[in-house]
Amino acid sequence: MDKMRPVERIKLAVEHKQPDRVPVFPVCVAHAAKNYGITYRDYCTSAENLARAAIHCSRTYGLDGVFVQACGWQEAEAMGVELYYPEDNAPSGKAPIVKTREELKKLRVPDPLKDGRMPMVVKANELVVKEVGHELYVKSQIDQAPFALACELVGFEQAFLLMYDDPSFLHELLEICTETQIRYGKAIASTGVHNVFMGEAIASQISPAQYKEFSLPYNRRVIDAMHELGVTVTLHTCGNSSYILELMADTGADIIEFDSMVDIAEAKRRVGDRVCLQGNVDTGLVLQGTPDEVEAAAKDCIEKAASGGGFILACGCEPAPNTPQANLHALVAAAKKYGRYPITQ
Amino acid sequence: MSDTLKQLTEAVIAGNATLAGKITEQALAEGIAPTKVLTDGLIAGMSVVGVRFKAEEIFVPEVLIAARAMKTGVEILRPRLAGEAVPMAGTIVLGTVQGDLHDIGKNLVAMMMEGVGFKVIDLGVNVAPERFVEAINEHEPDLVGMSALLTTTMPMMKETLEAFKAAGVRGRVKVVVGGAPVNENFARQIGADGYAPDAGSAADLAKALVVTG
Numbered sequence: 001m002d003k004m005r006p007v008e009r010i011k012l013a014v015e016h017k018q019p020d021r022v023p024v025f026p027v028c029v030a031h032a033a034k035n036y037g038i039t040y041r042d043y044c045t046s047a048e049n050l051a052r053a054a055i056h057c058s059r060t061y062g063l064d065g066v067f068v069q070a071c072g073w074q075e076a077e078a079m080g081v082e083l084y085y086p087e088d089n090a091p092s093g094k095a096p097i098v099k100t101r102e103e104l105k106k107l108r109v110p111d112p113l114k115d116g117r118m119p120m121v122v123k124a125n126e127l128v129v130k131e132v133g134h135e136l137y138v139k140s141q142i143d144q145a146p147f148a149l150a151c152e153l154v155g156f157e158q159a160f161l162l163m164y165d166d167p168s169f170l171h172e173l174l175e176i177c178t179e180t181q182i183r184y185g186k187a188i189a190s191t192g193v194h195n196v197f198m199g200e201a202i203a204s205q206i207s208p209a210q211y212k213e214f215s216l217p218y219n220r221r222v223i224d225a226m227h228e229l230g231v232t233v234t235l236h237t238c239g240n241s242s243y244i245l246e247l248m249a250d251t252g253a254d255i256i257e258f259d260s261m262v263d264i265a266e267a268k269r270r271v272g273d274r275v276c277l278q279g280n281v282d283t284g285l286v287l288q289g290t291p292d293e294v295e296a297a298a299k300d301c302i303e304k305a306a307s308g309g310g311f312i313l314a315c316g317c318e319p320a321p322n323t324p325q326a327n328l329h330a331l332v333a334a335a336k337k338y339g340r341y342p343i344t345q
Numbered sequence: 346m347s348d349t350l351k352q353l354t355e356a357v358i359a360g361n362a363t364l365a366g367k368i369t370e371q372a373l374a375e376g377i378a379p380t381k382v383l384t385d386g387l388i389a390g391m392s393v394v395g396v397r398f399k400a401e402e403i404f405v406p407e408v409l410i411a412a413r414a415m416k417t418g419v420e421i422l423r424p425r426l427a428g429e430a431v432p433m434a435g436t437i438v439l440g441t442v443q444g445d446l447h448d449i450g451k452n453l454v455a456m457m458m459e460g461v462g463f464k465v466i467d468l469g470v471n472v473a474p475e476r477f478v479e480a481i482n483e484h485e486p487d488l489v490g491m492s493a494l495l496t497t498t499m500p501m502m503k504e505t506l507e508a509f510k511a512a513g514v515r516g517r518v519k520v521v522v523g524g525a526p527v528n529e530n531f532a533r534q535i536g537a538d539g540y541a542p543d544a545g546s547a548a549d550l551a552k553a554l555v556v557t558g
């Protein structure tokens with residue numbers, strides 16, 4: 001019944017046009033691994049596994065895109081943060097590595113073709129683009145946006161305190177993080193992906209003024225650099241980012257992905273004419289609710305945000321690993337059932 | 346209330362640690378009782394911060410600097426307070442449950458608890474049930490606080506409570522739980538003694554539970 005190619009469908013939405021129907025693209029990470037029947041550790045340490053699991057997930061549900069994301073710590077890892085790798089859970093950093101100016105001076109922008117698992121992610125994207133890039137919209141992490149990456153390098157609370165105690169330290173660190181993102185983004189863009197994804201979960205916990213000073217200008221630089229390469233950008237926050245929606249749009253991001261704590265009708269009203277919105281069915285509901293409840297929540301999102309185009313249906317964040325398949329099927333079915341354009345509010 | 350204490354409250358709210366330290370000393374020099382400086386100056390300031398945070402007027406960074414300012418004052422008062430025999434509100438063992446690494450909220454709870462006079466033993470994140478049990482045996486706290494931010498780690502709260510029973514320590518402590526996905530209902534279901542939605546109410550809850558014993 002769907003005639004349009006999925007990649008075209010999302011591209012139109014990103015250009016604020018109306019495709020045949022609302023595209024549907026929940027970004028699955030841990031769930032993709034589980035759904036493919038491998039542990040998180042195996043998923044996030046092999047290009048082959050990462051690519052296969054990502055494609056398999058999109059095929060299972062008939063998603064309009066493929067999401068390639070190993071984990072949220074790999075830029076930090078490539079810069080020297082030691083991670084621990086639980087067998088079946090996302091890795092995370094053991095301890096901050098930038099505590100002093102000396103340590104800051106020693107910090108280097110990693111080489112995406114050599115350091116940590118960055119080359120693995122680049123490789124996974126090559127595989128995905130080759131296999132499905134003509135058909136599905138390929139979105140890859142360059143992940144932790146500069147401020148979020150800085151938090152991983154100095155510690156979350158320390159980063160918050162530095163905003164008051166030593167902003168210039170933080171700004172110097174942010175320069176390196178920005179450069180890291182740009183270089184990584186270039187390497188990933190060269191594989192032919194359609195979109196790169198920057199995450200900043202933590203941005204929902206700082207004030208608009210702080211976002212304006214410590215996140216926005218750096219995000220904008222990364223995004224400008226990606227646009228020069230012809231790649232669009234998704235900016236993602238978890239939590240309640242209502243306070244900063246306009247500022248997130250000011251970064252120049254093409255897609256803003258936001259969590260279920262944000263009122264999607266309000267987001268549409270405030271920034272829907274400037275950016276494509278992606279969201280925002282509650283991941284808790286998708287994990288614990290029934291397919292009918294998921295369908296109703298998805299319908300609600302469509303009714304509030306789809307009119308005029310510029311909308312992609314998704315969850316507010318990545319669904320939990322053990323999310324029932326039936327619930328993700330229900331999400332996709334809702335896009336097909338209620339998302340036919342034209343849609344009026 | 347004296348101007349000095351009012352200024353101290355303001356310094357805590359503004360998160361100005363240096364100033365909070367200075368005014369604490371000044372208040373003592375003026376002959377204000379250390380307990381009064383603590384309650385009407387430092388803790389009063391932190392309470393305002395708690396209320397504003399709950400009302401979403403301020404964000405985590407502002408709470409952190411306020412807590413630090415309060416701590417600066419408390420450190421100055423500590424030697425003086427010892428003499429005055431202010432009873433400690435009690436001892437609480439805090440931690441984020443196994444499998445969960447979120448700690449920003451838990452750390453705020455720790456600060457507020459310290460603010461109202463609890464001794465806090467912070468076990469950090471990814472805390473296994475056995476480690477909670479060990480800590481109960483070692484520190485003999487009045488309370489245990491567990492934090493979970495993931496739907497997938499909430500069941501670990503129940504498992505931890507079961508480990509308390511199995512180890513025979515459940516009756517020795519009150520257990521409070523919290524974290525974004527946790528609610529009152531869930532707390533009751535798993536047999537915890539209390540739930541609080543934010544750090545300010547967590548401190549109030551802890552005090553209430555210790556009093557009722």
Ligand code: B12
Nearest residue numbers: 239317446447448449450490492495496523524525543544
């Ligand atoms: C910051 C953040 C992170 C940071 C954590 C940094 C750190 N050191 O803590 C990072 C980026 C590392 C992270 C990682 C992950 N996160 Co996260 N994260 C968040 C976010 C945006 C904010 C959490 C936060 O700090 N809030 C601020 C504090 C102040 O609030 P709080 O924690 O709720 O605490 C208050 C109260 O709950 C209460 N309280 C807290 N603890 C206790 C304890 C007691 C005893 C009491 C009485 C009260 C109490 O008082 C606190 C102060 O008022 C939330 C979204 C959200 N809004 O919750 C997602 C969120 C919690 N994360 C989520 C997920 C899925 C993850 C990851 C699995 C991967 C991912 N997709 O990002 C990993 C998991 C890692 C792991 N194994 O734990 C999901 C959880 C979904 C679910 N329901 O299961 C959320 C809800 C986002 C979403 N919508 O999907 N995350």
